[in-house]
Every structure is written in C-alpha cells, then in structure tokens.
Amino acid sequence: MDLILQFLHNTGFYLADYRNLIMIVVGSFFVYLAIHKNYEPLLLLPIGFGVILGNIPFFKGFGIGIYEANSVLHYLYFGVTSGVYPSIIFLGLGAMTDFSFLLANPKLMLLGAAAQMGIFFTYLCALGLGFTAPEASSIGIIGGADGPTSIFLTAKLAPHLIGPIAIAAYSYMALIPIIQPPIMLLLTSREERLIRMPEMREVSRKEIIIFPVVGMILCTFLAPASIPLLGPFFFGNILKESGVVDRLANTARTAIIDTATILVGLTVGASTQGDVFLNPKSVGIFLLGAVAFSIATASGILFGKFMNLFLKEKINPLLGAAGVSAVPGSAREVHMMGQREDRTNFLLMHAVACNSSGVIGSAVCAGILWSFLIG
Amino acid sequence: MFGLEAIAHNNGWTIAATGAGIVFAGLSALSFVISQLHKLVALLDRPPKTIVEVVVEETKPIWMPPDCPNDIQVAITLYHPLIEELPSEFELAELYGLAKKYHLPHPHLSIRCLRDAGKLEFLGDGLFRYVA
Numbered sequence: 001m002d003l004i005l006q007f008l009h010n011t012g013f014y015l016a017d018y019r020n021l022i023m024i025v026v027g028s029f030f031v032y033l034a035i036h037k038n039y040e041p042l043l044l045l046p047i048g049f050g051v052i053l054g055n056i057p058f059f060k061g062f063g064i065g066i067y068e069a070n071s072v073l074h075y076l077y078f079g080v081t082s083g084v085y086p087s088i089i090f091l092g093l094g095a096m097t098d099f100s101f102l103l104a105n106p107k108l109m110l111l112g113a114a115a116q117m118g119i120f121f122t123y124l125c126a127l128g129l130g131f132t133a134p135e136a137s138s139i140g141i142i143g144g145a146d147g148p149t150s151i152f153l154t155a156k157l158a159p160h161l162i163g164p165i166a167i168a169a170y171s172y173m174a175l176i177p178i179i180q181p182p183i184m185l186l187l188t189s190r191e192e193r194l195i196r197m198p199e200m201r202e203v204s205r206k207e208i209i210i211f212p213v214v215g216m217i218l219c220t221f222l223a224p225a226s227i228p229l230l231g232p233f234f235f236g237n238i239l240k241e242s243g244v245v246d247r248l249a250n251t252a253r254t255a256i257i258d259t260a261t262i263l264v265g266l267t268v269g270a271s272t273q274g275d276v277f278l279n280p281k282s283v284g285i286f287l288l289g290a291v292a293f294s295i296a297t298a299s300g301i302l303f304g305k306f307m308n309l310f311l312k313e314k315i316n317p318l319l320g321a322a323g324v325s326a327v328p329g330s331a332r333e334v335h336m337m338g339q340r341e342d343r344t345n346f347l348l349m350h351a352v353a354c355n356s357s358g359v360i361g362s363a364v365c366a367g368i369l370w371s372f373l374i375g
Numbered sequence: 376m377f378g379l380e381a382i383a384h385n386n387g388w389t390i391a392a393t394g395a396g397i398v399f400a401g402l403s404a405l406s407f408v409i410s411q412l413h414k415l416v417a418l419l420d421r422p423p424k425t426i427v428e429v430v431v432e433e434t435k436p437i438w439m440p441p442d443c444p445n446d447i448q449v450a451i452t453l454y455h456p457l458i459e460e461l462p463s464e465f466e467l468a469e470l471y472g473l474a475k476k477y478h479l480p481h482p483h484l485s486i487r488c489l490r491d492a493g494k495l496e497f498l499g500d501g502l503f504r505y506v507a
Contacts, residue, residue, distance in 0.1 A: 106410040113402035120391040130377045133385040206416045207409075214408055222401040361402055368394045 015057035019274025027051030027269065033174065040174035040329065043147065046262055047170055050269020066270045077267040080162060083155045085264040086148035087232045092257020093148075093327070093359065094236025095249045099211050101353035104200035107307070108319065108350060112357025114303030115323025116365050118143030118296025123369070126288050131281075134158045137369040139285055142169045143292030144362025145176075145324035151264065152229060153366040157373055163271040164282040168289035170268070176329040179290070180297050180321050184337050187301045188317050192308075193341045195316040197350045205241075212238040219364055225374075226367025233363065296324045300354070315350075322351035325358035447492045450485045455505075464502045467495070 008014055030048025034041040054073075058064045066073040079085040102109060123140030131139060134157035141153045142165060150169035154162045172179060184193075216234035220227050239249040271277075300320030308314045322334045331351035338347040376384055457473040458465075467486055474482030489495050495503045 103409055103412065106406040109402050109406035109409070110399075113399045116398050117395055120395045123394075124382055124387050124391050127382045127385050127387045128378050130381060133387075133390075136385070136387075204413065204416055206419070207412045210412060210416070211409060214412070215405060218405050218408060219401060222397065222404075357402065360405070361398055364401055365394065365398050368397055369390075372390050372394065 010059045012057040015059065017057060017274055019278045020055040020057050021274075023055040023272055023274040023277060024052050026272075027053075027055065030171075030269075039177070040170075042261060043170045043265060044174050046265025047167065047269040050266040051167075051272050052269075053266070054270030054273050065273065066267065067273070067276065073267060073270055076263055077271060079260075079263055080151055080166075080267050080271070081155050081159055083152045083228060085260045086152035086155075087228050088260040089148040089257055089264065090229050090363070091232035091236040092252050092254075092260065094212070094233040094238075095240045095252035096257070097233075097237055097240075097327075097356050097359070098352070099215075099237065099241075099356055100203040100208055101200060101349045102356050103203045103207050103211060105197075105350065105353055107311075108315070108353040109357040109360075110307065111300050111304055111315075111320045111323040111354045112325075112359075112361045113323070114320060115296045115300035115354075115358055116144060116361045117299035118292045118294070118324070119362070119365050119369075121295045121299075122288050122292035125291060126284075129284060129288070131284070132158075134373050135161060137373055138165050139288045140292060141165075141362065141366055141369065142172065142285075142289040143296040143324075144358070144365060145169070145173055145293055145296060145326040145330065146359060146362040147173060148264070149229060149325070149362045149366045151268065153370060156370055161281070161285065163268065163273075163277050164285040165289075166264075166268040167272055167277075168286050170265075171286075172289055172293045173326045173329060176326055176333050179293055180330060180333050181337060183294055183297045184301060184318055184321050184334075187298060188305075190341060192305070192317050193338060194345065195314050196342075196345055197316055197319075197347060198313055200349065208241045209238065212241065215360065219360060220367075223364045223367030223371060225370040226363045229363040229366065230360065233359070293324070297321045297330075300324065316345075316347055319347065319350055319354050322354035323358045323361070325355060325362045327355045327359060328352065330358075331355045447488060447494075450488055450492075451494060453479055454485065454489060458505045464498055464504050466501050467503055470503075 027048045027050070030044045030051060033039040034044035034048060054066055060068070063069070063071045065071060066077050068074060119140045122143050123136050126136035126139040127133065138150070138154040138158040138161055141150045144150065147166065147169045151162060151166050154165045212234040216230055219230050236252050239245050239252055300323035301317050302320065304315055304317030304320035308317065316338065318334045318337055322331045324330050331348060331354070334351040335346070335348040338345045382388060454470070454474070457470060457477065460473060461469055470486060471482050474485070479485065486495070494506055496506050497503055
C-alpha cells in the first residue's frame with residue numbers, strides 16, 4: 001500500500017502546480033495556433049509542445065527537468081544557453097537568403113537600420129521599469145524580431161531570462177499578421193500604400209558572391225561581438241552563392257537549420273516551467289516585447305516616409321515594416337498589405353530586401369549591446 | 376531604481392544613442408559599398424589592355440591591267456606596220472610575237488582592243504585578217 005501511495009505521490013497528478021497547468025494551457029494554445037491557424041508552425045509547434053513538455057510535474061532531483069544537471073533536456077538546452085543553436089540557425093538562414101534584391105536596391109538597407117530603433121527604445125523603457133542593463137538589452141533585442149538573435153544575446157547577458165524572452169520573441173514573430181497590419185494602416189495613407197517600386201536591375205553573379213565577404217568584413221569590423229551570428233550567416237550565404245558546394249549549402253538550409261530549429265524550439269519551450277516562468281518579470285518582458293516589436297515596425301515605416309522627402313523616385317513606406325528581421329513573415333505581410341490596395345502591386349521582392357537587411361541590422365545591434373555591457 | 380533616474384544611472388541615453396548611431400552608420404556604409412559594387416565588378420570585368428602590334432605590310436604593287444589605249448587610232452597606227460609584215464590571214468599569236476619583238480607597250484591589251492574595235496576580223500580556225 002505504501003508503495004502505491006509513494007508511486008502516487010511521484011505522479012504528475014499529485015505534484016501538479018497551478019502554474020504548470022496554466023503553462024500547459026498556454027502550450028496547448030500555441031500548438032492550436034500552429035496547427036489550426038497555421039501561425040508560424042515551424043516555430044510555434046516545437047515551442048508549444050516544449051511548453052507542455054517542460055510543465056509536466058516531476059519529482060525533482062532525479063535529473064529529469066531542463067534545469068537539472070545531467071538531464072537529457074539540460075544537455076539539449078546547452079545549445080541555447082551557450083548560443084550554439086542561434087549560430088547554427090544563422091548558418092542555415094544565410095544559405096537560404098537571396099541578397100540579390102538588396103544588391104539591386106541598396107537604399108532599402110536603411111529601412112532595415114531604421115527598424116532597429118525599436119530595440120534601443122525598448123532598452124530605455126526596460127531600464128525605466130527597473131530592469132538591469134543586461135536584462136534591458138536582452139528585452140530590447142526582441143524588437144529585432146529575430147528569435148535566434150534574442151536567444152543569443154540573452155544567453156550572454158541575462159541567461160535567467162532566456163525562457164520568457166525567447167517565447168516573447170518567437171510569439172511576436174508568429175503574431176506578425178496581427179501586430180503589423182494595424183500599425184501599417186495607421187501610419188500610411190492610401191496613396192503611399194499604392195506607390196509602386198521600380199523594376200529591379202539585374203545583379204551579376206560576381207556581385208552576389210562578393211557581397212557576403214564584404215558584408216561580413218564590414219559588419220564584424222564594426223561590431224566584432226556579432227561574429228558568432230554574422231560569421232555563420234555570411235558563410236552560409238557564400239556556400240549558397242558560390243555554386244561550387246551545393247551539397248553543403250543544401251544541407252545547411254535543410255537538415256542543419258531544421259535540426260537546430262527543432263532543438264531550440266523544444267528546449268526553449270521546455271524552459272518555461274511554470275514555477276520559473278510565471279512571475280511579474282515575465283509579464284513585463286511580454287509587454288515590453290510588444291512595445292519593441294510595434295516601435296520597430298513603426299520606425300521602419302516612418303523612416304520610409306522620411307526618405308521619400310528626399311528621393312525623386314519614392315519608395316513604398318510599407319517596406320519599412322519589413323525592416324524587422326522576421327523572415328519571411330513581415331515581408332509577406334507587407335506584400336499582402338500592398339496587394340490589398342492594388343492587386344497588381346508586387347512588393348514582395350523589395351520587402352525581402354528589407355528583411356535581409358533587418359537580419360544583419362539586428363545581429364549588429366546584438367553585437368553592439370553585448371560590447372557595451374561586457375566592458 | 377525606476378524611470379529616468381534608472382536610465383541615466385545605467386548610461387541608458389548614451390548607450391541607446393550611440394548604439395542606434397553605430398547601427399545606422401554601419402548599415403549606411405554597407406549600403407554605400409554595395410551600391411558601388413557593380414562598378415567594381417565592371418572594373419574587374421573590363422578586358423585587359425593589350426598592345427596590338429599593327430604590322431604594316433609592305434604594299435606590293437598590285438598589277439592592274441592597263442586601260443585600253445585611249446585612242447584606238449594610236450593602236451592602229453602602231454600595229455598597222457606589223458600587220459603589213461604578216462600574211463593577209465594570220466594568227467593573233469603571230470601579231471603578238473611581232474609586238475613583243477618591237478617592244479610595243481601592252482601588246483595583249485592592244486590586240487584585244489583592236490579586236491573589240493572590229494579591226495581584226497575572225498575567219499575561223501584561229502585565223503584573223505585586218506579590216507581597214
């Protein structure tokens with residue numbers, strides 16, 4: 001009888017805490033959004049399932065949980081805390097990215113820079129709310145709308161916040177179709193949304209091959225702390241563009257990035273154990289994340305309008321919203337918004353250019369913030 | 376510590392302004408560089424300057440057939456005495472032989488001109504006679 005009672009005391013039913021149950025509901029909601037609503041399923045499904053997995057109550061001390069040394073999940077989570085997974089994801093991302101649109105219209109890179117203002121604005125807000133400087137930097141980087149970059153910087157500066165920050169970053173990336181359109185509509189007139197972008201010039205193969213080398217040298221000279229992200233990113237890109245190592249490029253953009261995405265999603269999700277995750281700080285991080293993402297979107301759009309004051313050939317300010325590095329969600333959203341006004345206006349390629357610039361921009365921001373705070 | 380005080384205490388304004396400035400400057404520089412990239416590529420693609428040695432060949436005088444004597448009368452005057460030396464029916468080769476013998480200019484051409492002018496009538500079997 002004692003044995004049965006002891007067994008029952010070790011089951012999840014007995015050990016369950018209301019915080020675990022709340023998180024299981026949250027995880028289930030993510031899974032629902034991923035499968036039923038098709039909201040960024042590549043991110044939300046592993047994270048959602050990870051949230052459920054991480055909140056199964058267990059008897060502590062057996063080396064089961066993600067925060068317990070020697071547990072399998074702990075080892076898998078090492079890729080997150082050490083910043084290994086973000087680098088691997090950036091490698092795959094580089095092997096997927098086509099920079100020809102950006103090379104054809106380099107001024108769109110400025111929109112990617114402008115959209116990073118959300119990071120610094122949120123950094124100030126977080127400081128004002130009482131977060132420490134490293135925590136504020138990690139929260140601010142959510143405005144880059146780049147999950148791997150957020151995880152990387154948080155792992156370096158505020159590892160205790162990885163769970164809420166990663167969840168916030170990925171959630172907002174998944175919620176782009178809900179967050180961005182109202183901001184776009186609010187900040188642009190119909191005439192502006194109808195602006196057509198000029199035909200892109202043809203970019204030579206040599207330009208495409210030279211760019212990753214030049215881009216990496218310039219960006220990493222400026223912010224050497226961004227090497228772990230931008231190094232693999234541009235390396236992946238040259239694998240793709242060189243055309244001589246198709247096998248490697250193909251592996252980087254399929255098997256490698258997929259494996260890293262699965263592991264990062266699952267372990268980040270599992271890191272949201274109710275007792276660790278559900279606290280006022282997490283709520284603050286979620287609110288600030290929403291601010292960061294919205295400000296980033298708005299600053300990109302407003303800078304697009306500002307550029308139009310000086311440009312002879314006007315650009316569609318909607319493109320500024322794609323300056324956040326949520327690839328390719330924000331580019332798709334910009335394109336759809338443009339098409340809502342005019343079915344024959346194709347903004348996708350131009351928005352992808354801003355998107356790729358945003359990826360570089362947010363990684364540079366992460367490097368800069370890290371440099372400032374490790375000193 | 377909260378609010379503006381917390382921001383100032385953590386050097387927030389400086390970090391935010393400097394960070395934003397660096398990102399902007401960096402991406403602007405990258406944007407400028409890639410806007411010039413196609414010019415660099417065009418420069419690299421330009422075919423190398425090669426010194427092309429133009430060999431001026433000595434122009435050999437090209438033999439041009441001289442025009443028919445401008446004045447057929449001159450040809451008749453020159454060739455009539457030769458025809459006198461020949462029998463009334465003769466072969467053109469005989470007339471040519473005599474013209475060469477007396478070093479008359481352009482015998483071949485002159486004989487052709489005489490023929491064209493109807494002064495040498497063809498009789499058949501390779502024989503000609505002079506038409507006065």
